[in-house]
Amino acid sequence: MTTESPFFLTKVECPICKTINEYETIKVGAYSETDRDTDFCPTNRTWRNPRYQAYNPLLFFVATCSNCFYTREFNNRFKDWKNDAYFKTYRLKTVKERHLEMLAGADSVIKAVGSELDIDRFPNETAVLKLLLAVIDEKISDTDNNLDLARYYLRIGWIFREMEHGENPNVATMKGYLSDVDGKLEGLKKGLFELEGRLNDISASVASQFDDSSIPAAIQSSLYPIRDRYNIELASFKEVLSILEGKSESLGQIVAEHRKLALGTTEDGATPGFHSHRSFYDFLSRMAAGYEGIPLNERDALKLSVQHYKKAFQDGRNIAKGNQQIQASYLIAELSRRIGENQNAKEYFNTTIRTGQEFIYKHKGDPGRTALARKILELALEQGRANLAEVKAG
Template sequence: MSTESPFFHTKVECPICKTVNEFETIKVGSYLENGRDTDFCPKEIKWKYQRYQSYNPLVYFTAVCTNCFYTREFNAKFKEWKTDNNFRSYRLKPVKEKHLDLLAQSDSVIRAFGETINVNAYPNESAILKIHLAIFDELLADRVLNLDLGRFYLRIAWLFRNLGEEENPNQQYLQGMFSELDNSFVSVQSGAVQEKEIWVKFVKNLYAHFESADHPTEIQSVICSHKDNFANRIQDLEKIFEETETKLGEFKRLFAEYKSAIVGGEFAGSDYGFGDFHSIGEFLLNHKAKNDAIVTSEKEALVKAIHYYKEAFAGDREITPGNQTIQASYLIAELSRRVGDYDGAKEYFNNTIKKGQEFIYEHRTDKSRTALARKILELAIEQGKENMHSLKASSK
């Protein structure tokens, strides 16, 4: 099986407990996205490494300290937090104190979530837990970043959506591994066939050499004296090639039986829950009373995302004018439509269209600058029409 990996590792010291953690970072080009939904959720993800096909890349969106479970979005700012004077001077101290206090509680939600993370067994459920932990820690800051909270909840919504569509990820992981093993064994078989073909060609050339009439008379007797010795060795090697072919056939049947037992046997139909719980939703619901930031479904996550996007949109320090403002307005509209708030969606779709048209006109000579705004404007018009149909239908 290939030992290649879609990851490289990055060491980062935890700002809270000073533990040096080694986090996996996805290599560029390790997966491809095929299309995006109207809320920008990737529709299809194709990994270069098949064993990870069941993994949503959002598994690696956050970094969780293995000791204290402090969690941040795994980006350049977190990797270089020691040189981030704003974080070190204004955010770190209050977050550290509150985080450690919560961690020390006997019924600590932070500890419960952190200790339940199991990326190998439950990759996408673990991603939901990890992003929750990032939300918990962001909410401990004196001045929370509403835009980040909106982004985090939106990604949790995407994960819930994909959970409803995917197969058992453990089964998918096994299938991916067996696919790699299949490909490797095919290479072995092909190599054996090629080696035999090369050998047959060599033997043919060797006998042609022995039987050539072009050799000088004085060396004919020497050639004949060696020919029989070669013939014996050739027979020995031909037997080895035949035995190899037979053994590879036996190995192929053995491997097929093993694969069937693991992927197609009793394990294939086993129920897929979440540890001692029937689902990740049940686990989250079990802890929701202790922390209102917990969401248990896609819709709950979208409602939270809308709230924090609105908070960021209403402020004047998180969202920059132009493309980011237009995108935030559109997301509020589209997410509102998805949760059934058609009146709210109408307001923000109209705002998106107005702001988008103004921005595009103002920068009409700079197509590269307005490319994103044009795309969002098209989406806003299309989804705005869809929203109006839903609004009319709901009023009947």
């Protein structure tokens, strides 16, 4: 455990608007992941600094310009884009024109998505939105890379999965504090209610003495000034109590505003809101109505990932033969299985097994080169059996 920041800052000029941005770069060893799901989604993540436990490292997988929201994968090619002749010659002009045109539109999806980024309050949602911005900027190029689009959508699916399976620790912490304030406020209101009852008891006790006919009139008359002083002080006390009750109601309103600001909802246990929207799903639904290719959940994201992986696999330009080809065909199979497209999964599991066995046999004298292929072949055999079982059961 450490209190050291897991990041160092890297300055990169935006190729679209020339803004100098400082992007967080995760330090080596800042977190660990001890396992992976069958679609290679990292699991069991632990940050060395527990303050950042709510953050998925994918939040920093792409870099978004703070001014124009242009977004690209945060890798060395982007950091050194000024020396990337291919990007400057064949992509930059088209991407810049189309990005700025989309940004200036009345119903700009880039502006709508970029304006909702909030790393502190909504880290997972922001990670999804940043990847969506990367998708949009990839698609506006004349030479969109299906492999990169597939990778972006796959990572969006992973984030959705994490959001589904666990609450944001930041939200859980804030809920705990708010619950404690709620409890204390209820205790205060109960105390004021009990105090009002005791004041009424005192008023009744004082009044009963002056209503007692057994006390001689002369004595009662001499005590009238005392009765008046009782009444004045009790009335004053009740005025103060009324003010305190009003203050407790004001505190209740502040707590409700606190909850809405921190959690996006005024109801404890309700589906968290997202900024001014009822939920993150509601916001994505609004965006999807005006722009094709925005997933609303994990299944949507994985389905889009499969579509682009298949295009990249069939095209073959960006997928090298060998380990990368075997991994791509396996991912198409496993993602297809996860979204219920079992026949497509069967076809690509068989492709993975065949090409994997051929590759391993061809390089049987080089165990280092075939290690990844062996691991993927093992997964393909296991998940292929699971796929057949699902077909039979379904």
